[in-house]
Amino acid sequence: MDVEPPSNPPLTSCIDRIVLPGDTVLDLSTMANQTIKLGEGLRQDCDTISVMKAGKLRLSKPNKYWVESSHKRYVPCVEDTILGIVVDSKPDNFLVDIKGPTLALLPVLAFEGGTRRNIPKFEVGTLLYVRVVKANNSMNPELSCTDASGKAAEFGPLKDGYMFETSTGLARM
Amino acid sequence: MGGEEGVVTPGEVVGDSSQLIAGRGVYLAPNGRALRASLTGLRKILPPPPGSSDQRSTVEVVGHKAHGAVPQPGSVVIARVTKVMTRMASADIMCVDTKAISEKFTGIIRQQDVRATEIDKVDMYLSFRPGDTVRALVLSLGDARAYYLSTAKNELGVVSAQSIAGATMVPISWTEMQCPLTGQVEQRKVAKAD
Numbered sequence: 155m156d157v158e159p160p161s162n163p164p165l166t167s168c169i170d171r172i173v174l175p176g177d178t179v180l181d182l183s184t185m186a187n188q189t190i191k192l193g194e195g196l197r198q199d200c201d202t203i204s205v206m207k208a209g210k211l212r213l214s215k216p217n218k219y220w221v222e223s224s225h226k227r228y229v230p231c232v233e234d235t236i237l238g239i240v241v242d243s244k245p246d247n248f249l250v251d252i253k254g255p256t257l258a259l260l261p262v263l264a265f266e267g268g269t270r271r272n273i274p275k276f277e278v279g280t281l282l283y284v285r286v287v288k289a290n291n292s293m294n295p296e297l298s299c300t301d302a303s304g305k306a307a308e309f310g311p312l313k314d315g316y317m318f319e320t321s322t323g324l325a326r327m
Numbered sequence: 328m329g330g331e332e333g334v335v336t337p338g339e340v341v342g343d344s345s346q347l348i349a350g351r352g353v354y355l356a357p358n359g360r361a362l363r364a365s366l367t368g369l370r371k372i373l374p375p376p377p378g379s380s381d382q383r384s385t386v387e388v389v390g391h392k393a394h395g396a397v398p399q400p401g402s403v404v405i406a407r408v409t410k411v412m413t414r415m416a417s418a419d420i421m422c423v424d425t426k427a428i429s430e431k432f433t434g435i436i437r438q439q440d441v442r443a444t445e446i447d448k449v450d451m452y453l454s455f456r457p458g459d460t461v462r463a464l465v466l467s468l469g470d471a472r473a474y475y476l477s478t479a480k481n482e483l484g485v486v487s488a489q490s491i492a493g494a495t496m497v498p499i500s501w502t503e504m505q506c507p508l509t510g511q512v513e514q515r516k517v518a519k520a521d
Contacts, residue, residue: 199492200508259413292411292457 193220224323266306350387440477484518
């Protein structure tokens with residue numbers, strides 16, 4: 155019995171539909187010179203764009219595509235603001251658990267007005283609100299307790315309150 | 328100076344200091360007169376270097392087994408990057424000069440040794456990735472764990488790397504390599520090809 159390979163639907167028909175890992179959403183060889191920006195969950199395989207994460211395919215005009223998904227596993231991304239728990243402190247960094255693939259490093263000077271003389275002392279288990287500065291897949295992510303301009307902006311240790319774990323979709327809302 | 332075919336063992340007298348100079352594998356005994364071997368191997372006599380005032384020949388002991396190459400300060404090595412961290416990258420040394428090595432040596436490329444200019448603004452992730460093959464110069468024996476390597480020259484740096492798509496990338500400039508399958512450009516500290 156001959157099985158025909160599924161034809162690739164054009165990209166526009168998959169918008170706002172559920173896509174699964176392995177689906178090919180676009181064949182670049184059929185398109186003219188266009189620039190497409192791929193966001194999370196999409197990947198270029200030679201001439202095709204295929205899906206890596208299950209979710210809904212979204213478009214932000216004019217040309218940004220990404221897959222919106224909600225998983226239990228967090229993968230650190232630059233400019234995410236997240237909660238972390240201090241696990242250890244080294245001379246140069248704090249080791250912070252952000253529930254990702256690896257521990258993250260928070261430089262000891264990454265606070266507003268941080269100098270070598272007023273290094274904060276965090277006990278193991280302190281809850282921090284931090285911003286991800288660098289997130290590569292082969293290195294430990296780097297965090298910061300300041301915003302891009304260097305101000306504290308409510309980052310830092312949190313007092314009182316309650317922390318619980320959710321899926322990434324609920325956390326992003 | 329006996330033994331079959333000139334094989335000497337450590338401690339054996341190989342010559343007299345009044346007639347010979349100590350070379351590799353030979354040292355001057357504490358009494359100042361005898362030259363003794365420090366290795367096991369074959370005893371060889373080398374002619375005196377021309378133009379020197381000392382007319383004595385040099386005696387040296389050469390290892391009788393072919394030992395694997397050992398990285399020395401100043402030798403160019405080929406290494407594969409294993410880990411990239413904020414201030415340094417770890418690499419496994421695979422070849423020394425042109426010989427492959429039999430035991431595992433580790434090298435470290437520090438942030439200040441990646442390139443010659445603007446050394447405090449180096450981003451290690453934009454210079455190396457795990458799995459890259461680099462050509463580096465051995466700076467020193469380093470500490471007990473690793474040699475110190477440097478790529479701070481035009482002909483040193485990433486020789487071969489794989490892109491995210493899995494293809495071997497083609498160098499474009501000294502900071503960029505391009506994947507032939509997807510056309511994506513990735514940043515590395517690229518070695519100048521000769």
